[in-house]
Amino acid sequence: MAGRPSKPVELIVLENKNHITKAEIKARKQAEDALKTNSPLVETEAVKKNKIAHKEFLRLKKLYENIEFVEALDTQIVNRYCLGVSEMIRLREILDKMENVLDDKDLDGGDVAKAYTAINNLEGKLQQQEKLLLSYEDRLFLNPAGRMRAIPKKPEKKEATGIEAYRNRRNVQ
Incomplete structure (x- = not known):
């Protein structure tokens, strides 16, 4: 997936860029429309139960109200992101507590080394x-940018008929 991600057709038209043909615009518009479900984002039970994740979901839902490409297809990634934000905050608090324990002067060298190893292992995992999650989301088109890359840039070519087909065969030989 080299190069820049594709822009939505509406954005290309608004920018008045003429680097693609009308047929390409029509084909891409149809492909973009096929990806739309016109259903809103839905909060999962796990997110509803988690206070921090719920707050993050509501914030994102408000931001995504006017964005057409973020809808029901993105429910899992948005909920996973909200839970991830909550988990990172929770783990940061645990790590802060572990670091506070390290400040305790009554610990011997072995306990300090074990605490640093535990912190390092947790952050690495x-x-x-x-x-891993980011690579899955990209490859499975679970995020808006991934879906935009899935839209074909060129319309399907029509098969030549009659004299045009004859000339094409002659040019190939």
């Missing part, structure tokens, strides 16, 4: 999981 979190970063691994975040990378």
Whole structure:
């Protein structure tokens, strides 16, 4: 997936860019419309039960009200993101408490080393999981940018008929 992500057709038309043909615009518009469900984002039970995740979901839902490409198809990624934000806040609090324990002067060197190892392992696993989720979301078109990359840039070519087909065959040989 090299290069820049595709822009929505409406944005290209608004910018008055003429680098694609009317047929390409029509084909991309149809492909974009096929991806729309016209259903709103839905909050999962796990997010509703989590105070921080619920607050983040409401914030994002308000931001996404006027964005056409963020809708029901994005429910899982938005909910996962909200839970991830909540989890990161919770883990940061735990790590802060662990660091406060390290400030205790009654700990010997072995306990300090174990605490640092636990902190390091926890942060490493979190970063691994975040990378994994991001790669899945991109490859499975679970985010708006991924879906935009899935839209074909060129319309399907019509098969030549009659004299045009004959000339094309002659040019190939």
